[in-house]
Amino acid sequence: MDYQKTLFSQYHETRSALLDPADKEKIAWFQFYFDKVYKAHFKSLPYNARILELGCNKGFLLAALQKEGYENLTGVDLSTGDLSVARKLLPEASFFEEDIFSFLEKHPDSFDCIVLKALIEHIRKEQILPFLEKLKTSLKPGGLVLIDVQNSDWLFGLHDRYVDFTHEAGFTQESLRQIMLLYFNNVSVVPTQSPYWCMSRKDTIKHKIARKLLSSLLRWAEPEAPSWTERLLIATGKKIGY
Numbered sequence: 001m002d003y004q005k006t007l008f009s010q011y012h013e014t015r016s017a018l019l020d021p022a023d024k025e026k027i028a029w030f031q032f033y034f035d036k037v038y039k040a041h042f043k044s045l046p047y048n049a050r051i052l053e054l055g056c057n058k059g060f061l062l063a064a065l066q067k068e069g070y071e072n073l074t075g076v077d078l079s080t081g082d083l084s085v086a087r088k089l090l091p092e093a094s095f096f097e098e099d100i101f102s103f104l105e106k107h108p109d110s111f112d113c114i115v116l117k118a119l120i121e122h123i124r125k126e127q128i129l130p131f132l133e134k135l136k137t138s139l140k141p142g143g144l145v146l147i148d149v150q151n152s153d154w155l156f157g158l159h160d161r162y163v164d165f166t167h168e169a170g171f172t173q174e175s176l177r178q179i180m181l182l183y184f185n186n187v188s189v190v191p192t193q194s195p196y197w198c199m200s201r202k203d204t205i206k207h208k209i210a211r212k213l214l215s216s217l218l219r220w221a222e223p224e225a226p227s228w229t230e231r232l233l234i235a236t237g238k239k240i241g242y
Contacts (some may be wrong), residue, residue: 003165004122004124004166005078007078007165007166008078008079008166009078009079010079010081010103011078011079011082013081017078017230019020019052023029023058023060023085023089026058026060027060027063027064027089028059029060030064031063031064031067032195033061033064033195034061034064034065034068037148037195037232037234038115038148038177039068039144041144041234041236042065042070042113045070045112045113045144047069047070047071048071048072049070049072049112049113050072050074050110050111050112050113051065051070051072051073051074051111051112051113051114051115052074052075052076052107052110052111052113052114052115052138053073053074053076053114053115053116053117054076054082054100054103054104054114054115054116054119055076055077055100055117055118055119055122056075056076056077056082056086056095056201057077057079057082058076058082058083058085058086058088058089059082059083059085059086059087059089059090059093059095060089061115061117062075062086062090062093063089063237064237066090066092066093068070071092073090073092073093073094074094074095074096074111075090075093075094075095075096076095076096076100076103077095077096077097078098078099078239079097080097083095083097093103093223096233098103100119100131101130101131101134101170103108103189104134104135104137104138105120105134106140107139108138109138109139109140109141110138110139110140111138111139111140111143112139112140112143112144112214113139113143113144113145113146114135114138114139114143114144114145114146115145115146115148116145116146116147116148116149117148118148118150118151120147120149120150120169120171121149121150121161121168121169121170121171122166122167122168123165123168123169124168124169125168125169127189128169128179129163129179129182132179132180132182132183132184133183135183136183136184136239136240139239141239141240142238142239143238143239144236144237144238145184145235145236145237145238145239146234146235147176147180147233147234147235147236148232148233148234148235149171149176149232149233149235150170150171150231150232150233151171151172151173151191151231151232151233152170152171152172153173153191153228153230153232154172154191154229155168155171155228155229155230158233160231171233172233173189173191173233174196176207176233176235177189177235178236180237183237183240184237184238184239185237185238185239186234186236186237186238187235187237188235188236188237189233189234189235190233190234190235191230191232191233192230192231192233192234193229193230193231193232193234194232195229202208
């Protein structure tokens with residue numbers, strides 16, 4: 001039995017529907033998340049750019065992109081249940097229930113931007129380099145790849161690594177940069193704090209103070225320590241040959 005295929009085909013029933021908040025709330029969260037984390041990376045993309053999200057789930061990030069003004073959106077996922085939600089949410093977008101490897105093979109030099117949010121950690125380690133090669137091939141010359149993944153260096157990175165049975169790999173700033181440099185130009189990998197949302201201003205201030213104190217304490221205990229307080233890694237690169 002291919003446990004990944006089994007779990008991904010029922011991801012909506014076994015994970016998304018149980019752990020995610022209501023769809024309306026999640027849509028608002030993704031709009032907030034896009035503004036805080038992704039928007040700066042999309043400034044150079046025209047609104048008619050062809051944008052692909054691999055592992056698009058219910059289409060919430062693509063909905064945020066559509067609200068921003070982007071018109072040419074495509075999503076790929078293996079969950080029938082999640083894609084049924086995505087198609088109702090974004091009838092103008094294109095959605096494919098297909099393995100990401102086979103999809104990329106069919107679409108060389110096709111996309112101006114490919115986004116992977118919480119996806120690369122689900123790929124088996126021996127498949128990650130071939131996957132990045134296919135990503136590069138599917139981008140247009142000069143196309144942008146954006147990878148959003150959990151930071152294994154952060155304080156609770158071990159929990160994030162094993163919170164989902166389909167997780168296959170973990171990444172630090174160094175290891176993610178190491179593999180991206182094989183296939184992309186202008187590579188940037190930056191630890192980023194997951195933005196606060198649905199919190200009062202008072203609670204947000206408390207969280208920022210607590211994080212700063214924790215960071216100072218950890219740096220004092222281990223001056224060469226990695227980014228223990230940033231939960232995410234945001235990596236970008238351009239297709240080689242631009």
